[in-house]
Amino acid sequence: MLEKIKNTFKNVSSRNGSYSVGMIALVVAIVVVVNLIAGQLPENVKSIDVSDKKIYQISKTSKKILNKLDSDITFTVYAQKKSTDDRIKAFLKKYAALSDKITVKWVDPVLHPGELTKNNVEENMILVSDKKTKKTTTVSFSDIIVTDEYSYYTTGSSTESEFDGEGQLTSAVNYVTSDTQKKIYYTTGHGEGTFSTSVTDLLGKSNIKQEELNLVMKNKIPDDCDLLFIYAPTKDLTKDEVKLLNNYMDNGGKIYVVLGDADKAQPNLKSFLKKYGIQEVSGYIADTQRSYQGNYYYIFPELTATGNLAKGLSSDMVLLVNAHGLKVSDPEDDTVTTTEFMKTSSSGYAISDNDQKQGTYTLGVVAEKSKNGSDDSDGETDSSDIADTGRLTVVSSDSLINPDVTDNMSTLENLDLFMNTVTANYDNVENVSIKAKSLQVTYNTVHHAGIISLFIIFGIPVLILVYGFIQWWKRRKA
Incomplete structure (x- = not known):
């Protein structure tokens, strides 16, 4: 019998068959070993984002915050894991894998209904808590996968519009780990514009609160005002208000002015800006060199921002529509320095009813008033005396944050630049306002x-x- 078996393997077909079986066994063994090794790799290494909109892609901003964590963060998910959207589960797993300080716990609200009342949360909600600061906040699933409710009235069904996993979780982590919160007061009483939902959401993500302020009625800028925002006023300020603004700047206050279309002349506002070396020119600005599809009043400014003002800007695609022009001159005070961060090309034109003048016009500028006369204004926010430095930021068009522009052209970096100009006013606040990723279908036509x-x-x-x-x-x- 043994001899018969030996003879069987002497022919060519038997040897080839044995070789094939051996190679198959070797390949299977290699595959098993590779899978065992791959199974031990961290989630952020073995997961590849193949989604159309890169919804699982995590930005450098989030990675920087997670790398700096020095306390234990817990994501307690109050939901039935089996029925939770796979995109949320996948993103949570990948996000938590970026830091050994983050722990994800699942609590089934059906099995443990008392946990909802105990922690003041609802089903399909994530409770983010910091062991060190004892601060908590919540993120709802509906804030991660955003639904366009308006589409229900047009199509009869609601459609998913955005995935905001990174923005919501990074904002929550930033909130619970931070011991400071900033506050913006936006003025009223002069026909000012209002922040869009996109702007409000981004400010909230950077842990910045907003509250309105009528300077005529209050005649005082609150002590907790970290930034006074004047958004596209159509009427002029009063002389008393200008006096308040100057005193506020003298004491290290931060002011942000966005110019709009005024009903009448604004001599008081212009005098305030002129004191800091910023003068508005007549008419609207056109640019024959840097325009959108030949529409000369739709300008892509040259960005000269540096430091924190330029943080996260990759394409420099900022669009301004019907902008007013600015000219930077010598400030009335020697302790004031000005720095431009947006301007037209040399083919810019200031066009009014009676004239048009060619030149390079400023579209965004920062003026800093230092108590000690320092002139190191460079857009950075890490100077030791920033709290004592008055800072005036001026943008010449409200289209920088107008939803008609920002919401319809998602590739623009208007909101990124805007948030940089806001957070640059503080030495301990980072721009962590991460925009949601669109879930709209992209057609290749x-x-x-x-x-x-x-x-x-x-x-x-x-x-x-x-x-x-x-x-x-x-x-x-x-």
Whole structure:
């Protein structure tokens, strides 16, 4: 019997079969070993984001915050894990894997209903807590996967519009780990604009509160005002208000002015800006060199921002519409220094009813008033005496944060620049306002296909088919 088995393996077919079986066994063993090793890799290494909108991609801003964690953070998820959206589960797993300080716990609200009341939360909600600061905050699933409710009235069904996993979780982590919170007061009584939902959400993500302030009625800027915002007033300030603003700047106050379309002349506001070397020119600004599709009043400014003002800006695609022009001159006070961060090209024009003047016009500028006369204004926020430095930020168009612009062109960096100019007023606040990622379907359509496009779409497939047919015919003849 043994001799018979030996003879069986002496023929060629038996040896080839044995070799094949051996190779299959080796490949299977290699696959098993590779899978065992891969299973031990951290989630952020072994997970590859293949989603259309890169919803699982985590920015450098979030990674920087997570790398600096010095206390234990717990994400307690009050939901049934099996029925939770796979995108939320996948993102939570990948996000938590970036730091050994983060622990994710799941609590089934059906099995433990008392936990909801005990922790003052609702089902499908994440409770983020810091062991060191004892601070907590919540993130709802509906804030992560945002639904466009308006579509219900137009299409009869609600559609998912955005995925905001990173923005919500990073904001929550920043809130519970931070021991400071800043406050913006925005003025009223002069026909000012109002913040869009997008702006309000971004400010909230950076742990910045907002409250309105009528200077005529109060005649005082509150002590807890970290930034006074004047948003596109259509009416002029009073002389008393200008006096309040100057005193506020003298004492290290921070003011942000966005110019809009005024109903009448604004001599008091202009006098306030002129004191800090900022003068508004007449008319609207056009730019024949840096415009959007030949619309000269739709300007892509040259960004000269540095330091924290330029943080996170990758494409420099900021769009301003119907902007007013500014000219920077010598301030009335020697302790004031000015720094431009947006301007037109040399092909800019200030166009009014009676005239048009070519030149380079400023569209965004920062003026700093230092008590000690320091002149190191460079857009940075890490100077030791920033709390004592008055800071005036001026943007020449409200389209920087107008939702008609920012919400309709998601590739623009308007809101990124805006948040940088806000957080640059503080030495202990980072811009952690991460925008949500769109879930809208992207269609690859070809408009006005040229010769190359037609060749790629039709020519190459035809050539492949012809070549295949020729090869088939040759083999058939052989």
